[in-house]
Amino acid sequence: MATTRLLGDAEVEKIPAVKAVFDDIRATRKSDFVNNFWRGLANDPAALKRVWEQLKAVMVVDSAIDPLTKEMIYIAVSTANGCSYCIHSHTAAARAKGMTDAQHGELVSIIGLAGQTNHLVTAMQIPLDPQFEVK
Amino acid sequence: MATTRLLGDAEVEKIPAVKAVFDDIRATRKSDFVNNFWRGLANDPAALKRVWEQLKAVMVVDSAIDPLTKEMIYIAVSTANGCSYCIHSHTAAARAKGMTDAQHGELVSIIGLAGQTNHLVTAMQIPLDPQFEVK
Amino acid sequence: MATTRLLGDAEVEKIPAVKAVFDDIRATRKSDFVNNFWRGLANDPAALKRVWEQLKAVMVVDSAIDPLTKEMIYIAVSTANGCSYCIHSHTAAARAKGMTDAQHGELVSIIGLAGQTNHLVTAMQIPLDPQFEVK
Amino acid sequence: MATTRLLGDAEVEKIPAVKAVFDDIRATRKSDFVNNFWRGLANDPAALKRVWEQLKAVMVVDSAIDPLTKEMIYIAVSTANGCSYCIHSHTAAARAKGMTDAQHGELVSIIGLAGQTNHLVTAMQIPLDPQFEVK
Amino acid sequence: MATTRLLGDAEVEKIPAVKAVFDDIRATRKSDFVNNFWRGLANDPAALKRVWEQLKAVMVVDSAIDPLTKEMIYIAVSTANGCSYCIHSHTAAARAKGMTDAQHGELVSIIGLAGQTNHLVTAMQIPLDPQFEVK
């Protein structure tokens, strides 16, 4: 249950600024499916456009980090932030980009280990070694 | 300032269970430097061994995710958890494994974007699309 | 599913210390509806009273921050903490206090942006500018 | 200590894409001071521009939520996320926009109370009342 | 809905490395019930073994902190991390180890109070008193 309405396709058709973003999402992803996140954001057309443009610039464009790694990093952040929807949607995206069961298993283990050492370091309040300072 | 003592090398020499782990850290990493995290954990030799063995199994062994990607995932979790020490130590590790400035810049952008969409999704309490369900 | 029982009205009637708080909640809010949060807390009558008195002092009393702004701040904290119940209940409270769709859209955008810059700052470990120091 | 370099003004002068954003920050804020956050982001000129444009659109433009309330919401999110730098910079911004000591005291109390009830709700796993559902 | 498959008993029977851990879980806990957490981890037999061995070493072995206190500490961390499943499973474990309603009520209050003062301290960015430094 959302705290805001999720716009259906009929409603989207009537708001040109939203329609334009949805068209671009469909064209970019080569799929008719537009997930609920965008349907919630569509209540604020300017926000919808801002977030989508940003997501395209960071996640869609070819760049120094490969697309699957990007999705795994996204899952890692979403897990630590406890965003259930985000974990599901980006795990689906990672699988669509070829993540194997072995890679998923390892990703989960790395996230778990980081969770552990983050807590150990924080509980002990370990001070930074000078060797880690950026010159 | 730690909430526990950090064991120096002289002290480590006197505790065989700690000495054995420190020797293995040095041999595995081909470096004499043992960072403060292990010196704090060394107060509990069994915990030290457990955490180190686990870190070796997850982060050091060759596996389905490459070493640099592992470090970037680690940085992502540590950032979302706000563990300053962990961000510094794993950013140093990622650089030692070849992370370029461009890759670091992108990593930071992905983490930031995930932080944003995690918050947007949570504020709107977006319900899961059935398309994301694992069969 | 709660990890504790939620007290129904029949049970509340039998515990004077709980009944007194429920009566005050109903009188203060001018509504017969007492939400599940208080029904869970009611297992510990002293805690129920402590939390309710505090909520009255902070959220109900006229003060330097207007009631709608208070609810928006509450939603912001609850989102960053990932408390789904709290996001729902305080979004409902904010709407009851007049929050418009435009204000809700902006609130969501501010929360999202803060989520992003919080993550960017933490990933880069930006040091404090001396200009921000309180004199 | 940052995990990336902070670009000084001399360096900024040599990178037109960064220079353009810094000029806009200075013009928009009517101040010569550009804080460290932007100097870290400047390592990735496209990211710098993306984040700044977004911040302008959300925080600077006149809109349905007044400027001081926006800053208080920002402080609330940053506190729950534990971003020390962000708490300092947005508390300074809120004060510059007229936040009184009384308002700051109340803001702190609301954040504290939300932190408490978020934890209480989560520990008891309180289920959502149907009354809070968005129609 | 998990992001990975949960292995049923028939499948577990066919994977000796998983079967061995499940047998040990059942023997250690003196119960035939193996909860979903282990069924998800079982996708990666080495991770399953690592996590189970660690849980046994920390939570099962007799040690300086009694078993019920350990579970209450676990609930405290899980609440602050917002892990609903973990809160439920460890609250069940704590009750099985004798946690009374009064103790649960107090535990919830302590967690709530810590959540509050954590947020107050962070919002005010209180500097450490030298008296708290470990010598």
Place this chain on the structure above:
Amino acid sequence: MATTRLLGDAEVEKIPAVKAVFDDIRATRKSDFVNNFWRGLANDPAALKRVWEQLKAVMVVDSAIDPLTKEMIYIAVSTANGCSYCIHSHTAAARAKGMTDAQHGELVSIIGLAGQTNHLVTAMQIPLDPQFEVK
């Protein structure tokens, strides 16, 4: 560096409502030392009184959970929330109440393990077993 002023003893003397709370803190703790947290809260005398009364009711009064266990639960929450000041102050309090090095080592291990399994469960989105439901 705090985002608010910390009241010194001379200033406290001039504000009876603050003075009364400080006197009670000193009498309750049988110590002249009043730590910075209360000096920051003192900017808002009503908030100071509310938080102190609550802390007394939850942490000081004899009850179903012993004083040392209460402090360990407090450290656990504060660690997961990343509140450095709180970790330091409550670790000092736990030591003052008799926490041994062995107990501290175990506490750190439990917090770390919970951090790990919280992340594992969240990454895999493990669904609740019906066996954990409260009747």
